[in-house]
Amino acid sequence: MGTNAHDALRQVAEPVQAPAADVRYTCPAVAENVTAIRSGIGAFAAAAGLPSELVDDIRIALTEAVTNVVRHAYEVGAPGEVDVAVRLEHDLVQVVVSDDGRGLDAASADAAGPGLGLPLIAALASTLELRSPAAGGCRLEMTFDRRRRVAA
Amino acid sequence: MSAETVVTEPTTVSIAAGPLVAPILRRVVGMLAARADLPLDRLDDAVLIADLLAARAPAHLRRETVDVVVEQSPRTLALRVGPLRRGGGDALVGEAAVPGVGNVIEQLADELRVVEDAGDEYLHVRLACAAP
Numbered sequence A: 001m002g003t004n005a006h007d008a009l010r011q012v013a014e015p016v017q018a019p020a021a022d023v024r025y026t027c028p029a030v031a032e033n034v035t036a037i038r039s040g041i042g043a044f045a046a047a048a049g050l051p052s053e054l055v056d057d058i059r060i061a062l063t064e065a066v067t068n069v070v071r072h073a074y075e076v077g078a079p080g081e082v083d084v085a086v087r088l089e090h091d092l093v094q095v096v097v098s099d100d101g102r103g104l105d106a107a108s109a110d111a112a113g114p115g116l117g118l119p120l121i122a123a124l125a126s127t128l129e130l131r132s133p134a135a136g137g138c139r140l141e142m143t144f145d146r147r148r149r150v151a152a
Numbered sequence B: 001m002s003a004e005t006v007v008t009e010p011t012t013v014s015i016a017a018g019p020l021v022a023p024i025l026r027r028v029v030g031m032l033a034a035r036a037d038l039p040l041d042r043l044d045d046a047v048l049i050a051d052l053l054a055a056r057a058p059a060h061l062r063r064e065t066v067d068v069v070v071e072q073s074p075r076t077l078a079l080r081v082g083p084l085r086r087g088g089g090d091a092l093v094g095e096a097a098v099p100g101v102g103n104v105i106e107q108l109a110d111e112l113r114v115v116e117d118a119g120d121e122y123l124h125v126r127l128a129c130a131a132p
Helices: A003-012 A032-047 A052-073 A104-109 A117-124 A146-151 B021-035 B040-060 B088-094 B104-108
Strands: A023-028 A081-089 A092-099 A127-131 A138-145 B011-016 B065-073 B076-084 B111-117 B120-128
Touching: A023 A032, A032 A052, A032 A081, A032 B011, A032 B021, A052 A081, A052 A092, A052 A117, A052 A138, A117 A127, A117 A138, A138 A146, B011 B021, B021 B040, B021 B065, B021 B076, B040 B065, B040 B076, B040 B088, B040 B104, B040 B120, B076 B088, B088 B111, B088 B120
Parallel strands: none
Antiparallel strands: A023 A081, A023 B011, A081 A092, A092 A138, A127 A138, B011 B065, B065 B076, B076 B120, B111 B120
């Protein structure tokens, strides 16, 4: 088939977008949604057949990450959203928590409290990456390895 | 604005079409229905509708995910399902018919409509309960 035919087919074919996540949850960054997200994503992890110990770890890490967004990402009283995306790939569970808030510097400048959230997440997750995207906000990427639990 | 008319910002849940749709969607919808202060019988109705959507919507999707926007206000829960393929909204509702029972979604929802937006279709379902 020639290149022109390929191009013609692309134009008539309905675009199919592969999902970037197995489940994605977007909601206002308010305290009552911390539980909602933990419950929704927990249901996903349990239904996916992940070991209960790993589901617990994901729930705890997620609670810490979303709580950080609720407390620090936006000015007090300012509206904003938190986005949680989870993807299963073989033995890895990737969890991304992101927001469109003030970014890492501003958020950490007014951070009060013992600051145990990130160390706790780091202890539970196999990898942890915290970024400030150029577009603004903050993006926390965690991966959890189910093999690590089996080996432990 | 009185407390009775407060509508919270919507929650969006997007789930890859497959066996995980039902357990996630029923949990999320049930949770938000409880938060909207729907009574127990209407909460059950909301979960039943979530199960129906989870079972039927994947056949009519425009993408590979089941996308549901949930808006809650006191004693009201509104779901927007889509984008769906053209004709998918009516087909989805039609498939909720059970012999001898009738159409389950039509019977449970207070409002049911298919809306077209930029070439896509969305099914809107609203459940409400009058204040006691």
